[in-house]
Amino acid sequence: MGGCCVSTPLENDQPPPQQQPQTQHVERKNDEVKNDEGFVNWPFTEFFLSDLTMATKNFSSDEIISESAEESPNVVYRGHLSENLGFVAIKRFKNTPWPDHEDLESHLFQVEAQDAAELKHKRLVKLLGYCSDGDERFLVSEFMPNDTLAKRLFHQKNMEWSMRLRVAYHIAEALDYCITSGFAMYDNLRANSVLFDKDDDACLSCFGLVREVTDYDPRPTGSVNTESVTYRFGTILVNLLTGMQTSPSHVPEMINGKDVTDLMDPNLKGKFSKEEATVILKLASECLQWKNRKSLISKEVVATLEALQAKNEVPSAEMVELAKRQDVASSSQQQEAEPLHEVPSSEKTKQQEEASSSSQQQQT
Numbered sequence: 001m002g003g004c005c006v007s008t009p010l011e012n013d014q015p016p017p018q019q020q021p022q023t024q025h026v027e028r029k030n031d032e033v034k035n036d037e038g039f040v041n042w043p044f045t046e047f048f049l050s051d052l053t054m055a056t057k058n059f060s061s062d063e064i065i066s067e068s069a070e071e072s073p074n075v076v077y078r079g080h081l082s083e084n085l086g087f088v089a090i091k092r093f094k095n096t097p098w099p100d101h102e103d104l105e106s107h108l109f110q111v112e113a114q115d116a117a118e119l120k121h122k123r124l125v126k127l128l129g130y131c132s133d134g135d136e137r138f139l140v141s142e143f144m145p146n147d148t149l150a151k152r153l154f155h156q157k158n159m160e161w162s163m164r165l166r167v168a169y170h171i172a173e174a175l176d177y178c179i180t181s182g183f184a185m186y187d188n189l190r191a192n193s194v195l196f197d198k199d200d201d202a203c204l205s206c207f208g209l210v211r212e213v214t215d216y217d218p219r220p221t222g223s224v225n226t227e228s229v230t231y232r233f234g235t236i237l238v239n240l241l242t243g244m245q246t247s248p249s250h251v252p253e254m255i256n257g258k259d260v261t262d263l264m265d266p267n268l269k270g271k272f273s274k275e276e277a278t279v280i281l282k283l284a285s286e287c288l289q290w291k292n293r294k295s296l297i298s299k300e301v302v303a304t305l306e307a308l309q310a311k312n313e314v315p316s317a318e319m320v321e322l323a324k325r326q327d328v329a330s331s332s333q334q335q336e337a338e339p340l341h342e343v344p345s346s347e348k349t350k351q352q353e354e355a356s357s358s359s360q361q362q363q364t
Contacts, residue, residue, distance in 0.1 A: 044117040045129030045140075046110075047081075052090055052131055052138055055079030065089065067150055067192055076207070078143060087143040088128060091207045092136075106132045109210070113139060116209040119181055123174035125195060127206040141206050146196035149236075153191060154245045157265075161272040162312035164240040167194065167202040168280065169305040171236065174204035175229060175297045187211040189232035190248075191239050230296045234287025237280050243267055252288050255281065276308050 056063045056077040066076035077090045113130040120126070131138035149167060152159050159167075171194055178186070186193075186208040193205045225231060226248050235248045238255060243265030246254055255263060260277045283301060290296045 042126075042128050044114055044127075047129050047131045047138070047140055049131055049133040049136060049138075051081060052079060052140070055081045055088070056090060059092065067148065079140075081140070087145075089125075089141045089143045089207075091139040091141075093138070109137055112210045116183070116206055119178065119183070119206070119209070121174060121177045123170045123201070123203050124177065125203050125206045127209070130210075139207055139210055144195035144197050144203060144205075146198065146200055148192050148196070149194035149202065149239075150191035150245065152196075153239060153243055157243060157267045159243075159267075161268055161276075162309070165276065165280075165305070165309040165312050168237060168240055169302070169309040170202040171204055172233070172297055172302045172305050175233060176299065176302050178204075178209065179229070179297060183209050184229065185211065186229045186232070188227070189229055189236070191236060191245070194236070228290070230287050230290045233297055234284045234290075237284035237287065238263075241265065241277060241280055241284070255285065255288075273312075276311075279304065279308060 053059065056079045059077060063077045063079065064075055065078045066074075074091055074093050077092065079088050079090045080086065081088050109132055110130060113127065117127040117129070125144060126142050127139060128142065129140045131140070147156075175186070178184075187210075189208055193208055195203050195205055197203050232248065235246070235251045238251050239245065241260070242254075242263050244254075260274060260281045263281065264272060264277060283304070287296055
């Protein structure tokens with residue numbers, strides 16, 4: 001079997017009643033697949049394994065886009081899934097210890113994926129669909145073209161302070177939305193989970209919202225859970241301060257008793273606000289010590305980070321382009337308006353005569 005399971009027949013081209021719906025092969029441009037909020041207009045879809053196999057060239061290692069894939073329990077591939085979706089990201093669960101109740105577990109996986117697909121926020125990558133075939137499990141999402149926070153921060157090492165504040169705010173915004181929408185858990189939140197879209201805005205991967213049911217083992221209330229969303233958000237804040245990739249369990253001892261200036265990423269070359277960095281470190285410390293099941297990532301935390309990034313706001317790619325167009329238009333209008341300010345020749349003669357008369361009176 002091939003083609004995706006969902007069909008959207010063309011207008012005025014409906015198939016006969018007995019005919020099975022076929023995959024639509026109409027190429028959609030970016031402005032046609034995005035609505036006003038920037039989300040892909042695509043219904044939650046169950047994909048065939050054959051679709052994903054073809055999209056990833058039989059799960060070729062050349063199409064792997066997840067970092068440290070050999071160490072991760074799951075792998076993410078880039079795939080091209082027909083003209084309807086174009087490039088997508090496909091998460092393949094490597095080790096799925098499904099018990100004897102495979103049908104029940106498959107159903108729970110589908111329900112969790114479908115619930116996650118209902119989430120729509122500008123800072124959250126949209127989940128497009130899933131695939132469940134035997135003991136194989138896959139998730140399919142939008143493809144984010146501009147790398148991960150981990151790659152930019154730990155390898156490229158060229159992220160400015162203002163951009164780090166912007167990332168912190170965007171991810172807090174995404175997590176707050178997920179939590180208030182009933183998704184208080186996130187699997188393995190880390191710098192690799194933060195992706196950058198075409199406008200260079202940070203987005204949270206949707207893959208962490210769907211966990212393997214059999215692997216979930218929450219810690220009891222009263223102990224610090226290094227896998228909790230709050231704790232992991234704290235580690236990301238420390239990553240943004242230090243520029244270093246550190247094991248989550250070692251982050252508390254890394255910052256304990258340290259002055260913020262001693263922790264700061266040397267690649268910043270001192271170009272940061274100590275006052276702002278102190279606020280980030282305080283938030284990180286609170287996240288790393290949080291023991292309550294209720295998330296610390298609240299509206300107040302989002303507001304604090306929003307205020308910090310607003311002082312150092314980095315324009316998006318669209319805003320930069322708009323500013324350039326406005327500058328060009330303003331310059332053009334100014335050039336056209338200049339002749340209107342030229343003094344008429346008769347007025348010039350009158351002004352010259354008055355100036356000459358005034359000069360003669362002064363000399364007398």
